[in-house]
Amino acid sequence: xxxxxxxxxxxxxxxxxxxxxxxxxxxxxxxxxxxxxxxxxxxxxxxxxxxxxxxxxxxxxxxxxxxxxxxxxxxxxxxxxxxxxxxxxxxxxxxxxxxxxxxxxxxxxxxxxxxxxxxxxxxxxxxxxxxxxxxxxxxxxxxxxxxxxxxxxxxxxxxxxxxxxxxxxxxxxxxxxxxxxxxxxxxxxxxxxxxxxxxxxxxxxxxxxxxxxxxxxxxxxxxxxxxxxxxxxxxxxxxxxxxxxxxxxxxxxxxxxxxxxxxxxxxxxxxxxxxxxxxxxxxxxxxxx
Amino acid sequence: xxxxxxxxxxxxxxxxxxxxxxxxxxxxxxxxxxxxxxxxxxxxxxxxxxxxxxxxxxxxxxxxxxxxxxxxxxxxxxxxxxxxxxxxxxxxxxxxxxxxxxxxxxxxxxxxxxxxxxxxxxxxxxxxxxxxxxxxxxxxxxxxxxxxxxxxxxxxxxxxxxxxxxxxxxxxxxxxxxxxxxxxxxxxxxxxxxxxxxxxxxxxxxxxxxxxxxxxxxxxxxxxxxxxxxxxxxxxxxxxxxxxxxxxxxxxxxxxxxxxxx
Amino acid sequence: xxxxxxxxxxxxxxxxxxxxxxxxxxxxxxxxxxxxxxxxxxxxxxxxxxxxxxxxxxxxxxxxxxxxxxxxxxxxxxxxxxxxxxxxxxxxxxxxxxxxxxxxxxxxxxxxxxxxxxxxxxxxxxxxxxxxxxxxxxxxxxxxxxxxxxxxxxxxxxxxxxxxxxxxxxxxxxxxxxxxxxxxxxxxxxxxxxxxxxxxxxxxxxxxxxxxxxxxxxxxxxxxxxxxxxxxxxxxxxxxxxxxxxxxxxxxxxxxxxxxxxxxxxxxxxxxxxxxxxxxxxxxxx
Numbered sequence: 001x002x003x004x005x006x007x008x009x010x011x012x013x014x015x016x017x018x019x020x021x022x023x024x025x026x027x028x029x030x031x032x033x034x035x036x037x038x039x040x041x042x043x044x045x046x047x048x049x050x051x052x053x054x055x056x057x058x059x060x061x062x063x064x065x066x067x068x069x070x071x072x073x074x075x076x077x078x079x080x081x082x083x084x085x086x087x088x089x090x091x092x093x094x095x096x097x098x099x100x101x102x103x104x105x106x107x108x109x110x111x112x113x114x115x116x117x118x119x120x121x122x123x124x125x126x127x128x129x130x131x132x133x134x135x136x137x138x139x140x141x142x143x144x145x146x147x148x149x150x151x152x153x154x155x156x157x158x159x160x161x162x163x164x165x166x167x168x169x170x171x172x173x174x175x176x177x178x179x180x181x182x183x184x185x186x187x188x189x190x191x192x193x194x195x196x197x198x199x200x201x202x203x204x205x206x207x208x209x210x211x212x213x214x215x216x217x218x219x220x221x222x223x224x225x226x227x228x229x230x231x232x233x234x235x236x237x238x239x240x241x242x243x244x245x246x247x248x249x250x251x252x253x254x255x256x257x258x259x260x261x262x263x264x265x266x267x268x269x270x271x272x273x274x275x276x277x278x279x280x281x282x283x284x285x286x287x288x289x
Numbered sequence: 290x291x292x293x294x295x296x297x298x299x300x301x302x303x304x305x306x307x308x309x310x311x312x313x314x315x316x317x318x319x320x321x322x323x324x325x326x327x328x329x330x331x332x333x334x335x336x337x338x339x340x341x342x343x344x345x346x347x348x349x350x351x352x353x354x355x356x357x358x359x360x361x362x363x364x365x366x367x368x369x370x371x372x373x374x375x376x377x378x379x380x381x382x383x384x385x386x387x388x389x390x391x392x393x394x395x396x397x398x399x400x401x402x403x404x405x406x407x408x409x410x411x412x413x414x415x416x417x418x419x420x421x422x423x424x425x426x427x428x429x430x431x432x433x434x435x436x437x438x439x440x441x442x443x444x445x446x447x448x449x450x451x452x453x454x455x456x457x458x459x460x461x462x463x464x465x466x467x468x469x470x471x472x473x474x475x476x477x478x479x480x481x482x483x484x485x486x487x488x489x490x491x492x493x494x495x496x497x498x499x500x501x502x503x504x505x506x507x508x509x510x511x512x513x514x515x516x517x518x519x520x521x522x523x524x525x526x527x528x529x530x531x532x533x534x535x536x537x538x539x540x541x542x543x544x545x546x547x548x549x550x551x
Numbered sequence: 552x553x554x555x556x557x558x559x560x561x562x563x564x565x566x567x568x569x570x571x572x573x574x575x576x577x578x579x580x581x582x583x584x585x586x587x588x589x590x591x592x593x594x595x596x597x598x599x600x601x602x603x604x605x606x607x608x609x610x611x612x613x614x615x616x617x618x619x620x621x622x623x624x625x626x627x628x629x630x631x632x633x634x635x636x637x638x639x640x641x642x643x644x645x646x647x648x649x650x651x652x653x654x655x656x657x658x659x660x661x662x663x664x665x666x667x668x669x670x671x672x673x674x675x676x677x678x679x680x681x682x683x684x685x686x687x688x689x690x691x692x693x694x695x696x697x698x699x700x701x702x703x704x705x706x707x708x709x710x711x712x713x714x715x716x717x718x719x720x721x722x723x724x725x726x727x728x729x730x731x732x733x734x735x736x737x738x739x740x741x742x743x744x745x746x747x748x749x750x751x752x753x754x755x756x757x758x759x760x761x762x763x764x765x766x767x768x769x770x771x772x773x774x775x776x777x778x779x780x781x782x783x784x785x786x787x788x789x790x791x792x793x794x795x796x797x798x799x800x801x802x803x804x805x806x807x808x809x810x811x812x813x814x815x816x817x818x819x820x821x822x823x824x825x826x827x828x829x830x831x832x833x834x835x836x837x
Contacts, residue, residue, distance in 0.1 A: 039731035040701065058504045080510035088505035094450060095498035098443045100422050107517040109506040114513045121517065142449060145601055156506065172729060175601045175757045176799035202731045205802065244732045247760075247802040250822035258830055269802055273809045280833040281813045458651045460615050464644040465652070465712060466636040466668030483664070486654035490698060494650070 001071045003164045003196045004028040004051050009065035011046060011055065020046040022220040024065075030163070033190045033197045035207045038217035039242030044200035047217075048168040050074070051198050053082030070163060084113060087157025087165045091172040093149035094141075102128070102144075102152050103137035109160035120159075127155035130193075131185050147178020151185055164196040165189065171206070183207060204238060205246045209267040216241050229265045248272045255280065296356060296416040304346045304418045308526040309427035315533040316415045322537050323407040328550060329396055331540075332403045339410045346418050353413065360409040364402040371398025421445045426520055435514070443499070451492060458487045562590035565626060565720060565751060566612055566642070572620030573607055581607040583775035584621075589753065591719065594746045596754040596766035596783075600797025603772040605755050609722050612753075613642040640669055643718035647725040649709035653697040658689055658708050661697050665716040683715035687741055703734030707741070720751040727761055739765055760801045763787065763820035771796050787818040 004027065011021040021043045028034050038044040049055040056063045057079035067074040069082050090096045099105040106127050110120045128134050131151040141149060150170050157165060167186070171179045183206045189195040190210060199207055208214060214231040216223045218241040224231065231237065235245035235253050248266040255264050266272035299305070304312070319339070326332050343353055354361065371394060378393030419427075421442070429438035459469065462483045469480055543549040566589040573582040582604045589595060599605045610616040611623050614635040623630045625641055646652060655661040662683050666676045684693055687707040692700060697708045706726065713721065723742070727735040743765065746752045754766060762769055762783065769786035771779040773796035779786060786793070787804045807819035814832045819825050
């Protein structure tokens with residue numbers, strides 16, 4: 001059973017004639033970390049809203065095609081059945097935290113699910129630990145930085161023990177420290193916990209490196225999809241959908257062109273450094289090594 | 290930072306530990322008592338008692354006075370204006386035309402002012418010793434529907450954020466040469482619109498995301514619901530409640546059944 | 552419009568900051584001791600993480616905040632002696648969130664708000680509004696309500712509404728937040744044109760890639776002080792300073808630093824530059 005199954009989905013927001021999604025088919029397997037890349041208006045947020053049932057239940061519009069979340073058809077089940085399986089983190093740190101303390105916020109989800117009190121307490125501690133916010137229980141939202149707020153939002157989704165986590169541009173408003181903290185949490189979720197994650201991004205710099213798959217979107221359609229190394233091989237592919245390619249990927253591509261080879265592919269600075277030192281610089285006539 | 294609505298200060302006093310429902314009841318009962326008493330002397334006794342409570346709540350005098358500064362001004366206003374508008378009674382201290390300053394009027398003015406002081410201070414103690422979270426939970430336990438309680442809690446949580454947004458909007462418009470409170474009527478209202486419209490739009494946008502966030506956390510998914518922390522009445526709470534009831538009942542009976550001049 | 556600033560040889564100071572200290576009412580010391588001169592026609596980026604004081608510094612330049620110690624002079628007059636509305640004629644400030652500014656029923660009206668407040672005559676206002684709309688490429692939206700536009704467009708409207716007051720200095724707070732690659736490139740291109748025409752541009756940002764591509768001078772702030780004030784290349788020579796300010800150097804710069812032992816310059820900011828140097832330093836590996 002797939003985590004998410006979209007088949008020939010077409011969706012227009014109410015009041016809009018332009019479809020936000022136009023004949024989109026997408027599968028997300030359990031345990032996969034999928035990053036959807038696209039410019040503003042490409043449809044990536046719409047996919048996030050579909051992935052947890054908010055479309056069509058909480059957001060009005062015309063939905064055609066099949067949307068199945070963990071096997072359940074989104075049109076045939078109540079939203080509650082999806083919100084228990086799929087956790088959601090929105091762009092704006094401020095407006096998705098509505099409780100007066102971190103603890104209350106993280107407990108809110110399980111409380112709504114009538115989870116027994118002791119278990120709620122355990123889940124709150126577990127979720128806060130996972131996002132690196134252990135001990136922040138009594139802090140109020142005002143006292144948190146943007147990055148901390150987003151991590152609390154992730155914890156608040158995780159405490160519901162979802163089977164899939166959906167994040168819509170979570171690093172939108174964050175400063176560098178906040179971004180680093182956020183992506184490190186996502187990386188942990190993938191590598192240490194095997195969480196199924198659907199991430200929508202406008203920028204490819206961070207998550208591309210550790211995603212299982214990149215999905216490139218433009219104008220409400222999926223242009224291509226595949227593993228990061230394949231998708232980042234030609235930076236033009238990303239520029240064509242209005243997304244800046246990661247700098248190291250550009251370095252790889254330029255080196256490939258200049259050296260007339262095709263084997264270089266860098267997903268992060270470490271890989272780039274190693275390959276360059278071992279293969280490019282080592283061979284300088286009389287060079288260091 | 291948390292806005293003037295949240296006067297709560299953490300401390301370890303018996304008032305802080307008291308069940309919030311008892312505190313709400315106490316404040317209501319003491320407020321009724323303040324209206325019940327009409328003698329200046331007994332009202333001053335009540336005020337002294339209430340100040341004793343602020344001392345026990347570890348609220349420093351300077352903080353209390355700061356928080357109550359509007360009330361203080363109001364009290365002064367009452368004391369000064371009352372005799373000017375109430376010419377009845379004797380002895381008369383001074384007179385100028387229709388205005389007669391009489392001793393009973395001065396006493397009545399003082400009585401009203403002290404009553405206002407009692408009311409304000411006792412509610413201040415409630416806000417000082419009870420977090421917003423506990424207040425809302427108490428109201429829900431007393432019968433307020435959970436979604437009303439949640440709405441109240443969310444409003445309280447977003448109030449300071451909203452104030453800060455308005456500050457930011459005002460700054461942004463000031464940087465465009467807008468000066469609030471200046472200019473002829475039409476211009477002045479347009480200036481206020483320049484702050485109001487973005488403020489309302491911002492509030493609506495927040496509400497939108499908030500609604501989606503609530504749904505995504507399964508709010509309303511089930512008819513039953515667990516609460517992580519509970520408030521329970523303990524022995525000390527029952528004792529406090531009886532004391533406060535006594536404080537109200539005894540004077541009530543004394544005044545209306547035994548005609549004691551309270 | 553004020554005629555173009557004279558060429559870089561005789562650049563006069565437009566903003567002069569001496570020993571600036573600023574403490575917020577709650578007691579937070581946001582700026583501890585800053586000395587800074589900004590000259591006509593410069594393109595500066597003031598960078599730092601949250602809490603570095605960069606936004607506080609910017610707000611001291613247009614009078615929204617007044618120094619609690621030291622002085623800020625704009626065109627030789629201290630800001631403490633001028634009203635915000637008066638300073639708005641010289642120092643324009645475009646806030647990070649355009650939705651905190653937009654409230655009119657058309658883009659034209661919105662852009663007109665600023666110069667109207669400043670009391671310019673009708674003829675001049677029309678002229679300034681036109682120029683501002685053109686500068687931000689908003690011609691096709693002029694009759695539309697700003698709130699119906701997309702974020703990138705709304706941001707341009709808010710900047711146009713500040714440009715319309717014809718300030719010599721334009722401060723932009725995180726202007727590319729929320730913009731995708733295309734929208735960001737478009738905006739930065741428009742800003743470059745303004746700088747070419749003589750306007751002084753001050754970017755407040757934590758995006759070092761943006762800084763690398765556009766700024767000519769970089770002021771790095773942390774904890775209320777200026778750690779570094781240098782030309783754009785200089786900012787990337789020392790990663791430690793950037794890290795101390797909670798800033799993330801571009802990936803390519805990080806890579807260049809790691810390869811510095813191989814005769815690769817440290818202040819590289821673009822992939823093309825790096826590959827050029829790699830080709831020079833490395834060999835043919837076919």
